Amino acid sequence: MKVITLENAAQIGEQLGRFYVDFVKEHPSCVLGLATGATPLPTYQYIVKAYEAGEVSFADVTTFNLDEYCDLPKDNKNSYYTFMQENLFKHLDIKAENVNFLDGNAADYEAESRRYAQAIQAAGGIDVQFLGIGRNGHIAFNEPSDAFTDEAFRVALTQSTIDANSIYFDDAPMPHYAMTMGIGSILRSKKIVLVATGASKAQAVKGMIEGAVTPQLPASVLQQHADVTVYLDKEAASLL
Ligand code: PGA
Numbered sequence: 001m002k003v004i005t006l007e008n009a010a011q012i013g014e015q016l017g018r019f020y021v022d023f024v025k026e027h028p029s030c031v032l033g034l035a036t037g038a039t040p041l042p043t044y045q046y047i048v049k050a051y052e053a054g055e056v057s058f059a060d061v062t063t064f065n066l067d068e069y070c071d072l073p074k075d076n077k078n079s080y081y082t083f084m085q086e087n088l089f090k091h092l093d094i095k096a097e098n099v100n101f102l103d104g105n106a107a108d109y110e111a112e113s114r115r116y117a118q119a120i121q122a123a124g125g126i127d128v129q130f131l132g133i134g135r136n137g138h139i140a141f142n143e144p145s146d147a148f149t150d151e152a153f154r155v156a157l158t159q160s161t162i163d164a165n166s167i168y169f170d171d172a173p174m175p176h177y178a179m180t181m182g183i184g185s186i187l188r189s190k191k192i193v194l195v196a197t198g199a200s201k202a203q204a205v206k207g208m209i210e211g212a213v214t215p216q217l218p219a220s221v222l223q224q225h226a227d228v229t230v231y232l233d234k235e236a237a238s239l240l
Contacts, residue, residue, distance in 0.1 A: 013046050036083045063094070074105070113182075120188075145218075162174055162176065199235040208223075
């Protein structure tokens with residue numbers, strides 16, 4: 001793992017945003033694996049500014065998001081579909097048919113998992129996968145468990161994740177299940193970038209980089225991937 005520690009989240013957004021803009025300029029038909037949450041926002045803001053400045057086009061880019069809540073309508077204000085529309089896609093020239101999400105309301109979750117795996121394969125695989133990390137070491141919604149997962153599956157969210165994400169739900173109840181890409185699907189990405197900011201992530205970051213590879217800290221599996229770059233701010237790096 002290559003670890004880059006910068007001053008703060010804004011600096012990470014600029015450096016990683018620049019990386020994405022250059023990557024899309026060099027590979028206009030690339031396939032990007034994208035993430036939601038607070039962590040990617042500075043990077044997405046940099047990308048939008050570069051697009052608005054006429055620097056880059058996303059017309060031929062394909063995207064796959066990591067996860068989506070179950071039991072929440074796609075157009076609900078808290079769905080990850082809505083998050084991506086509001087924070088990235090509606091500001092770019094990306095084509096709606098090139099944007100891919102897991103369906104958290106699928107009637108058959110196993111068939112939905114197979115559909116997503118086939119769509120990723122048909123697109124030629126994911127070139128660059130963006131990841132955040134949960135306080136409990138989760139990546140996407142792969143929560144600590146007894147075994148690493150492979151393809152997408154329906155997961156029961158842990159209390160740690162429910163506590164962290166329920167701030168976005170105001171008075172509405174937060175879903176307790178999600179569809180998530182599995183560890184195997186994430187590891188098949190050609191390149192992975194993981195961003196962690198803030199002191200609440202420091203313990204998980206230490207385990208991911210310095211600890212044993214274990215499904216109890218799912219991000220630790222990234223030690224086995226050949227091309228991972230981790231971007232940290234000072235707080236997230238404070239226990240290394
Ligand atoms: P966050 O979530 O970016 O909102 O901190 C990261 C994650 O849970 O993967």
